[in-house]
Amino acid sequence: MESTQPTATDRALVAAGQRLTVKVPGTSANLGPGYDSLGLALSIYDTLTVETLSTGELEFELSGEGADTLPRDASHLVVRAIDLALDRLGFQRSGLRITADNVNPHGRGLGSSASAVVAAVTAANALVPAESQQNRDWILQLTSEMEGHPDNVAPAIFGGLALSWQDSEQYSSTHADVAPTVIPVVAVPDYELSTETARGLLPASVGHHAAAMNSGRAALLIHALTAQPEFLLPGTEDYLHQSYRAQAMRPSADLIAALRTAGHAAVVSGAGPTVMVLANGEGEAAAVVDFIEAFTSSNTPDVGWRVMTLAVDVQGARVEVHRR
Ligand SMILES: Nc1ncnc2c1ncn2[C@@H]1O[C@H](COP(=O)(O)OP(=O)(O)O)[C@@H](O)[C@H]1O
């Protein structure tokens, strides 16, 4: 039987001499009870510039996070994502010059891998002729497939608070406006935990009671985030993942417990080990920063923490095409 799939030689080459930049926010997924479904775009940005070359070479200029450790060949996550996106679009590349300035720390639960694939797929889509370009739902589909869950890629693409779901292999997302008083404060520890390792700590199933408790809190969380932030503390209670992962991030788990006892809506950001507090107003955000500094200097002296008061990014990934 003859194949109808385009072969590599059928695919058009992406035109050389194009240059574009994608700025993409970091993200915090789960937000407590929203495991694999809720995510928030944060004002911490990676910047990816892609230039198409006429020769087949790959050139890298990497700065910031990962500059000393990331590969400088076709195994780089950005190149793999560009190649997959071009393949799906019916194109192939020649050479590329990749310039990446990464601010989002890796392996800390702020969605760095999701931001990288969103930036790459967004760039690939913008490199093909306008009539072949796809919309952001297509980018959501492909990047969710790559990540295995949509909760980081959706806010990285669309900005704001993303509510995502899956039907079989189909990923969908919508977004809601976060109440303007909500301020994310993150405490990023100097140790890493890969998402893959953290997912491996979860049980294959949970009981009905835990599932029922979790769905109540997830529903409350949406109301707290969008309309009544005074319910953020009960709304961020989770029954599906944080307790199972605590053993792999004990300093973060201890900090979260102390913050919650003090009345602050603290959660594990993504799969951890970053701690995020959803503060209600500037007064609480400042108090949270002071609390974290005091608690960590007394209780986790061997761990370095970077504390950042951020904003919710409402734009998501944006592309700037550099005209020649
Ligand atoms: N900007 C990037 N460019 C290339 N690879 C990246 C980038 N960001 C993350 N990665 C890869 O993804 C890994 C981190 O992914 P993961 O464990 O899911 O943690 P995170 O919570 O930061 O997404 C890094 O160790 C690196 O291999």
Ligand SMILES: N[C@@H](CCOP(=O)(O)O)C(=O)O
């Ligand atoms: N729902 C995922 C989120 C992973 O986020 P990351 O920022 O740690 O990659 C999970 O909890 O595994």
